[in-house]
Amino acid sequence: xxxxxxxxxxxxxxxxxxxxxxxxxxxxxxxxxxxxxxxxxxxxxxxxxxxxxxxxxxxxxxxxxxxxxxxxxxxxxxxxxxxxxxxxxxxxxxxxxxxxxxxxxxxxxxxxxxxxxxxxxxxxxxxxxxxxxxxxxxxxxxxxxxxxxxxxxxxxxxxxxxxxxxxxxxxxxxxxxxxxxxxxxxxxxxxxxxxxxxxxxxxxxxxxxxxxxxxxxxxxxxxxxxxxxxxxxxxxxxxxxxxxxxxxxxxxxxxxxxxxxxxxxxxxxxxxxxxxxxxxxxxxxxxxxxxxxxxxxxxxxxxxxxxxxxxxxxxxxxxxxxxxxxxxxxxxxxxxxxxxxxxxxxxxxxxxxxxxxxxxxxxxxxxxxxxxxxxxxxxxxxxxxxxxxxxxxxxxxxxxxxxxxxxxxxxxxxxxxxxxx
Numbered sequence: 001x002x003x004x005x006x007x008x009x010x011x012x013x014x015x016x017x018x019x020x021x022x023x024x025x026x027x028x029x030x031x032x033x034x035x036x037x038x039x040x041x042x043x044x045x046x047x048x049x050x051x052x053x054x055x056x057x058x059x060x061x062x063x064x065x066x067x068x069x070x071x072x073x074x075x076x077x078x079x080x081x082x083x084x085x086x087x088x089x090x091x092x093x094x095x096x097x098x099x100x101x102x103x104x105x106x107x108x109x110x111x112x113x114x115x116x117x118x119x120x121x122x123x124x125x126x127x128x129x130x131x132x133x134x135x136x137x138x139x140x141x142x143x144x145x146x147x148x149x150x151x152x153x154x155x156x157x158x159x160x161x162x163x164x165x166x167x168x169x170x171x172x173x174x175x176x177x178x179x180x181x182x183x184x185x186x187x188x189x190x191x192x193x194x195x196x197x198x199x200x201x202x203x204x205x206x207x208x209x210x211x212x213x214x215x216x217x218x219x220x221x222x223x224x225x226x227x228x229x230x231x232x233x234x235x236x237x238x239x240x241x242x243x244x245x246x247x248x249x250x251x252x253x254x255x256x257x258x259x260x261x262x263x264x265x266x267x268x269x270x271x272x273x274x275x276x277x278x279x280x281x282x283x284x285x286x287x288x289x290x291x292x293x294x295x296x297x298x299x300x301x302x303x304x305x306x307x308x309x310x311x312x313x314x315x316x317x318x319x320x321x322x323x324x325x326x327x328x329x330x331x332x333x334x335x336x337x338x339x340x341x342x343x344x345x346x347x348x349x350x351x352x353x354x355x356x357x358x359x360x361x362x363x364x365x366x367x368x369x370x371x372x373x374x375x376x377x378x379x380x381x382x383x384x385x386x387x388x389x390x391x392x393x394x395x396x397x398x399x400x401x402x403x404x405x406x407x408x409x410x411x412x413x414x415x416x417x418x419x420x421x
Contacts, residue, residue, distance in 0.1 A: 009033040009067060033070070068114065069101050075118045082141065083133070089125050096121040100156055113152055116144050120153045127164045132175040134167070136221050169222060173208055176226055177201055180254040182234065189253055192241045195234055203233035206301045207269065213308060214272050215361040216265065224259040227251070228266035236297035243291060268362060276300050276307040 006013050007028035014029040025034055065073075076097050080090040100106050100117060109117075119138040126133040135153070139146050157164055182189060183197045207229035211217050217225050231250050235242045247266060251258040270290040277283045277293055277300060288296070300307060 007031060007033055009070065069098075072097055072101070072114060072118055075115075076121055079118060079122050079138075079141065083122070085122075085126070085131070089122075089129060089131070092128075093121045093125040096124060096156075096160065096162075099160055103159060106159075112145075112148060115142060116149050116152045117156065118142065119144060119149060120156045123153065124157065124162060124164055127167065128162075130165070130168065130171065132168065132172040134172065134221070134223060136223060167222075169208060169212065169217070170205060172222060173205055173226055173229075174201060176223065177204055177230055180230065180256060182254050188255075192238070193245070193253060195237055199237060200230070200233055203236065203297070203301070204230045206304070207233055207297075210272065210301070210304055210308070211265075211269060213304075214312070216268050216272070218361060219363070220265075221259070221261070224262040224265045225269075227256070227259055227262040228269055231262075231266065232269060232294060232297060235294050239295045243294060270294075273297065273300055275311040276304075279307045279310045 005015060007015060007030065010028065010031040010033070012028055012030040015026050016029050017026060027034055073094055076093050077090055080093060097117065100121065106114070106117065119142050123133060123135060123138050125131075135149060136146065138144070139149050142149075156162075177200065178197075182193060182195055182200070185191050185194050204226070208217070208226060211225050211229060228247070231247050234250065235245070245253075247263060248258055251262075267290070270293065273293050274288060274290065277288050277296060280296075280299065280303070283296060283299075286292070293300075
């Protein structure tokens, strides 16, 4: 029956008497917290002397689960239920949390790190079971900082000695694209915007693989790249009716959030497609831009490997050959310089021959601007004392040297007069 007082853990007033063997306990019926621990006797001598022995002393279990650990375990279970994970995942994540909490460094960590630890255990469990889940999704659910989360994740993996496989990009594409509300007509999605799921997934996978081959995925969050690739795949399947739709409207129709860097990833993908289109003979006569190239994505993806090699990887050899021509290699020095001068005169002012784009990561093609720290403010006023050993550095003319020697001799004579032997 309900007892008096409240639970110190959850604040509930539903406290009941629970009889555990010969022990009487007061337990919270809402959260299961043991509020008061009963007493029992273990030997006849204790009973004869009327000495009471607590349950923890009788069993030798002196270590009890702290309130912080109990809250963390509840949050692990709640997060697994929110993500609709199987029950086996929940048990594994709870076990990892208990193992991590045994280390003194984790128990003494700040509250922010303990909250992030919940998501790390769930993410490790999903990665080990090949369940497509990103670190950004966990951070969004926990309102956690991505840098703190990633640092704690690496620490836990190393601390527990776990083998965590990398995330399969293809599985993530299938799972993420399946959440788009574009595969059946509804009041919010017109019929012309509805697309077949298998066709859209197939083309999205090809575009994501292209982005992976051209360094657009390396070191970046995958969801913005997948969002941009899905948008291009959806547009290219019916370009006549969908080219006017923007990325923001597409995400609104699909009922998904628009990641902040998705617009930048979209522009980078379009730039790669334009470079590939320059290698197709039937597209060289067309003046393609970032909008019209979407109509030819199917042809570009059909010959993806060959076009990427021609557009980027062979660009280095072409660039070296062009430099040799400009330097006049294989010709007499006068002839090479004369041809270089003639070509520079024939070229319009301010224009240079187009150099092939090299296949490099975007961070190397467009490095971030580094802000140099301001120079330290000098606090020299000119009134500072100068020692005799440093004053010679400030003497410039022979006259200054002689004047300094005279002043030094006069100073020594004055010292000798003031201090007679």
